[in-house]
Amino acid sequence: MKKSVFLGALTVAGMAAGVASAATVDDVKARGTLNCGVATGVPGFAAPDANGEWQGFDVAVCRAVAAAVLGDPTAVEFVPTTGKTRFTALASGEIDMLARNTTWTFSRDVDLKFTFVGVNYYDGQGFMIPKELGVTSAKELDGATVCIQTGTTTELNLADFFRVNNMSYEPVPIETNAEAQQQYLAGACDVYTTDASGLAATRATFETPADHVILPEIISKEPLGPLVRHGDDEWGDIVRWTLNALIAAEEYGVTSANLSDMASAATDNPEINRLLGTEGNLGEMLGLDADWAVKALGVAGNYGEIFEKNIGESTPIGLARGLNAQWTNGGLLYAPPFR
Amino acid sequence: MSDTHEETIRFVRDSMLPQQEPPASSVGAIGWARANLFSGPVNTVLTIISLAFIAYVLAGVLPWVFQSVWTADSLNECREIMQATWGETHGHACWAVINERWLQLLFGFYPSELYWRPILAFVLLLVAVAPVLFPWAPNKLLWVTAAYPFVMPWLMWGGTIWGPICVAIGFAILFFGAQFLASRIGSLAGLIVAVVAALIWWLFIVGPLSGELGQAMNIGLEPVASRNFGGFMLSILIGVVAIGCSLPIGIVLALGRQSDLLIVKAICVGFIEFIRGVPLITLLFVASTLLNIFMPPGTNFDIILRVMIMVTLFAAAYMAEVIRGGLAALPKGQYEGADSLGLDYWQSQRLIIMPQALKISIPGIVSTFIGVFKDTTLVSIIGLLDPLGLSNSIRSDSAWNGIYWELFAFIAFLFFIFCFSMSRYSMYLERRLKTDHR
Secondary structure (H helix, E strand, O other): OHHHHHHHHHHHHHHOOOOOOOHHEEEHHHHHOEEEEOOOEEEEOEEOOOOEEOOHHHHHHHHHHHHHHHHHHHOEEEEEEEOOHHHHHHHHOOEEEOOOOOOOOHHHHHHHEEOOOOOOOEEEEEEEHHHHHHOOOOOOOOOOOEEEOOHHHHHHHHHHHHOOOOOEEEEEEEEHHHHHHHHHOOOOOOOOEEEEEHHEEEEEEOOOHHHHEEOOOOOEEEEEEEEEOOOOOHHHHHHHHHHHHHHHHHOOOOOOOOOOHHHOOOOOOOHHHHHHOOOOHHHHHHOOOOOOHHHHHHHHOOOOHHHHHOOOOOOOOOOOOHHEEHHHHHHOEOOOOOO | OOOOOOOOOOOOOOOOOOOOOOHHHOOHHHHHHHOOOOOHHHHHHHHHOOOOOOHHHHHHHHHHHHOOOOOOOOEEEEEEEHHHHHHHOOOEEOOOOHHHHHHHHHHOOOOOOHHHHHHHHHHHHHHHHHHHHOOOOOOOHHHHHHHHHHHHHHHOOEEEOHHHHHHHHHHHHHHHHHHHHHHHHHOEEEEEOOHHHHHHHHHHHHHHHHHHHHOOOOOOEOOOOHHHHHHHHHHHHHHHHHHHHHHHHHHHHHHHOOOOOOOHHHHHHHHHHHHOOOOOHHHHHHHHHHHHHHHOOOOOHHHHHHHHHHHHHHHHHHHHHHHHHHHHHHOOHHHHHHHOOOHHHHHHHHHHHHHHHHHHHHHHHHHHHHHHHHHHHHHHHHOOOOOHHHHHHHHHHHOOOOHHHEEEHHHHHHHHHHHHHHHHHHHHHHHHHHOOOO
């Protein structure tokens, strides 16, 4: 059977290379599942639990999109991707969307021909250092040995930061975060640098987290967000507005607790009514049901609830909202109006 | 007893002394230690240093392994239990992570109610290889061996039973067609016609036919997507397929490389040198990313299948060189002897050359097998969740983030079991086939 698949695939490949694919949303509906690329494991953002169920902040975005399009948050095939395979997996159509803490950069958007549909987490590169060294600012790190993951943007940011501040450093190249933790704890380097969310997650696993400090300087912008292929704007709109619906719901106070009440009848806030489909026809414009946003919000609640459950201050990772607060609270989250 | 020397010899012993035990210092454990460990000042010093080193390592490892926590829900809970029991957290393993995740490390995300299928496939594997590996196994088991390549994918991936049956029929067409036509239109023409017929069968008839049969009589297992494969099951699956397919392909390549036919030889040499000149990881990237771009959008060419093909080709190229070494080691007289018996090429290969060449190559073949099996862990780099990939995923669970050695120790232990048994079997096989005059 497998052999026939293989031979068949070869023949098809030989004959039909370059056949235009149908719209992604039609593929997804026909297939009945959403193929969503996630990381093979980033604490709080994507990880399988003991039952093989994927959990995490990025995973929640996939589930919300699946619920909006297919009405079923479990109709998601999670495709684990590594930093090296993620872009080809998306470009080749193996996955419909990628939600894998990917930094939105110019070249990825323009040159690699992807569409970043928004930002679900504003991250930035930070430094962690043992408290006993008495360093309070990254500007005092002249001559430090720094554990750094190779082949990432963090490596380039680090070089830029030290050059701009006229300091020297000695890099200790590391392949994975787990290895970095071991090296840092063993004292192979004075400083560990990676995204601030990763630093917080790493520090939370230490036996004595209080002995390590994360320095206040954030030396880079790392807006992480889901992305889709160029050229299928209908699909891009669906993913973009699903993410916006999660963010807007928090702003308007729609939570998983009051969702069914608010969705059952029109409220006195027209913006909520349009979002939840009790007024207007926004769902129809997207080519989805009128209650698409209700389904997306029904999975795990609004953005704030998802944040709290996966990476918020009540979890071991314990990230503060910071930049990821609503614009009304001094953060950067700002969903365009639903009208 | 004679009495010839009665005068000249004063004393003749007429009874033997009872045999004495050898001195206690030269037999038993003490004697062995004296002979092997303390036979001189240098050896004594080396022995003491080695023993001290072993004791030092064990003093660190044994408490870590055995004074450990087996039930906890997170690394922090482990640490609390260690703190409460031993007053410190260093030097104690937290096996609770293995306790919680061992099924995942073995089966990946395979549905837990279907675990019997990979287990049955593994048991059948042992049954299927037994007649090939051991002389005491009944020959009738060869039927299991022949059926196994079709049963195993069905058990693992599920789906309708008609697919594997139809593919198997294709092999029957190939085999019996070639035999039937050989007597009618000559062996080469017959073989070519049979191959074409089988290809047509596989490419154009199997798909629709198995679909029709599946609708008419729906016998099948619940399908399991490749994405749910993981853990040790994935390593063993890729390893077994690569090992099973690489040996015959390797033999063909090795023979092709020694062939007098120019094109055959050029193709074989080119293939072997190309594959051996490229790292496996590159081939895996080709499998996971490059092929995707060549395929038309929407083609679903299974990633595990792609990886198995690449690993098989990689192993086959190395296997071909190992077997070529065996062929080169055979004295020329063996080839000439085969010719002088009037055997044709295939007969002489089958009866004279290959049995000897393969016997010489056993250690090389088995180390290639072991190497391939261990190389399967490289698939974690392209996002397949083999044990090493899963260890990363498990660590990303905030309950277990920060755990490190326990996972690697468990994975190493399982790999050691498999590789060590392969190595032991090869030594057994060498002893059994030992017919030379050493």
